[in-house]
Amino acid sequence: MFHPPCHRPSLARRLGRDAFPVFAALAAGLGLSGLAIGREPARPAPIAFWSEPRGGANLMHRVESRERWVAARDYGIRWIRLAPSTWPDPRAIRALLDQCDSLGMRVVLATPRLPGRGSPDSAPTPNPFDHDREREAAFWASEKAQAEAVTFWSDLAKSLAGHPSLVAYDPLPAPHAEPVDIHRIQTRLVRAIREADRRTPIVLWAGSGGAPAAFAAFAGFEPVPDSLVLYACRMFEPRTYTDRRVHRGRFAYPGPEPAAPEPAAAGTDSASARVWNRDALAEVLHPIVDWQERYRIPSNRILVAEFGVHRQNPGAAIYLGDLLRLFQERGWHWAFTAFRPDSDHAMDYELGTGPVGESYWRARRSGIEPQLERGPNPLFDVLRNQFTGAGEGAAGGTGAGAAAPESAGARGTP
Numbered sequence: 001m002f003h004p005p006c007h008r009p010s011l012a013r014r015l016g017r018d019a020f021p022v023f024a025a026l027a028a029g030l031g032l033s034g035l036a037i038g039r040e041p042a043r044p045a046p047i048a049f050w051s052e053p054r055g056g057a058n059l060m061h062r063v064e065s066r067e068r069w070v071a072a073r074d075y076g077i078r079w080i081r082l083a084p085s086t087w088p089d090p091r092a093i094r095a096l097l098d099q100c101d102s103l104g105m106r107v108v109l110a111t112p113r114l115p116g117r118g119s120p121d122s123a124p125t126p127n128p129f130d131h132d133r134e135r136e137a138a139f140w141a142s143e144k145a146q147a148e149a150v151t152f153w154s155d156l157a158k159s160l161a162g163h164p165s166l167v168a169y170d171p172l173p174a175p176h177a178e179p180v181d182i183h184r185i186q187t188r189l190v191r192a193i194r195e196a197d198r199r200t201p202i203v204l205w206a207g208s209g210g211a212p213a214a215f216a217a218f219a220g221f222e223p224v225p226d227s228l229v230l231y232a233c234r235m236f237e238p239r240t241y242t243d244r245r246v247h248r249g250r251f252a253y254p255g256p257e258p259a260a261p262e263p264a265a266a267g268t269d270s271a272s273a274r275v276w277n278r279d280a281l282a283e284v285l286h287p288i289v290d291w292q293e294r295y296r297i298p299s300n301r302i303l304v305a306e307f308g309v310h311r312q313n314p315g316a317a318i319y320l321g322d323l324l325r326l327f328q329e330r331g332w333h334w335a336f337t338a339f340r341p342d343s344d345h346a347m348d349y350e351l352g353t354g355p356v357g358e359s360y361w362r363a364r365r366s367g368i369e370p371q372l373e374r375g376p377n378p379l380f381d382v383l384r385n386q387f388t389g390a391g392e393g394a395a396g397g398t399g400a401g402a403a404a405p406e407s408a409g410a411r412g413t414p
Contacts, residue, residue: 053328053332054079054334055387056079056334056336058080058083058335058339059081061085061343062343063342064082068340071340072339072340075388079167080107080339081108081170081306083110083173084113090156093160094159094163097109101163106165106167108170109168109170110305115149116138116146116149117139136175140175140177140181146188151192153169153192154192154193154195157169157192157196157197158197161196167201168203169200170202170232170305172204174209174210174234175210179220180220183221183224194226199228201230202228203229206219206221206233209234211234212235214233215233215290216290231297232302232304233288233303236307236308238284240257241276242309244313249313253309253313253316253319254275254318278325285330299331302330305334307335308347309347310347311345311347320349324382324386340374348374349379350376350380351374351377352378352380360372
């Protein structure tokens with residue numbers, strides 16, 4: 001029987017209830033099995049990004065640039081922790097996220113500067129030891145400032161919810177406060193963000209500026225009742241080694257920690273000095289492992305959001321390699337500090353282990369921003385190899401009985 005076009009039964013109706021499997025088989029044969037008939041394919045939930053260990057980079061700059069992101073992508077970096085230099089304007093942040101998405105980059109959005117916490121126009125710094133204690137204390141002493149921060153993040157989440165490049169919010173990085181105060185504002189932040197965005201993971205930190213010791217039982221840090229949370233720390237221990245301003249080149253890794261501000265006198269017995277190697281670093285990180293076991297937190301919910309070392313420190317490449325091996329063994333996510341920072345070159349590993357040179361500082365004093373000679377070198381390769389696949393299982397080791405490492409080499413501007 002002829003049916004007018006407007007009344008012709010659909011193919012599905014004529015085939016009956018078995019029609020859908022026929023279409024599914026046809027789609028599979030055409031390589032279209034991931035498509036839903038009649039609608040666009042659903043995007044994976046952002047938390048799926050964190051289902052396996054991920055390595056990324058911190059980007060902390062006065063002015064962000066597409067050129068920098070392209071360079072990161074070309075090295076194989078696929079996610080960045082973006083810390084805007086000012087209190088983020090939602091429209092500006094969305095524009096940055098759009099650019100990242102066009103490059104296939106995923107973003108953890110961090111806000112170290114919030115209303116009442118940090119100057120709104122101060123440049124970010126990759127140096128973890130440049131901490132404004134006065135402003136931080138004022139923030140934690142002010143209910144008004146904390147309420148403004150919660151409102152700020154509620155509005156920001158409403159504006160950014162569902163953006164395809166966004167894989168986590170990091171609303172209150174590296175807090176310095178009592179555990180009870182941290183837990184209270186984190187609970188408020190999670191509640192406010194979840195009212196606007198129920199899918200994007202949230203990064204939460206323990207106290208003491210994110211030091212691993214803040215996860216110890218006596219510190220009192222507890223998880224929040226939200227299944228889409230990553231718990232973060234930063235790793236710059238021992239500070240007597242990683243901060244060159246403290247040891248001034250007197251501390252080589254692996255090796256004993258200097259016990260006094262000045263080098264020990266000739267003939268002094270240094271046998272009691274603590275020796276820092278991979279075993280010692282593992283001991284520093286162990287409170288996090290204990291905390292995971294105590295609260296049954298899986299390893300894919302732990303993020304070492306910042307780690308690094310002054311690039312000119314003796315043994316810097318070995319230190320980075322030992323940390324990476326430890327993170328890999330534990331199945332944690334990580335982001336190194338930092339990729340091409342524009343305010344501090346202490347952790348700009350593409351510069352190698354040499355000084356930037358007097359000509360650079362002379363130009364800066366003249367108001368000129370000179371080009372730096374960046375590129376692969378033995379120090380940066382420790383990180384770069386992680387993104388190319390060459391670094392897995394090749395980070396070396398300096399635990400008890402490990403062989404002495406070779407020098408990391410040097411690279412710098414004339």
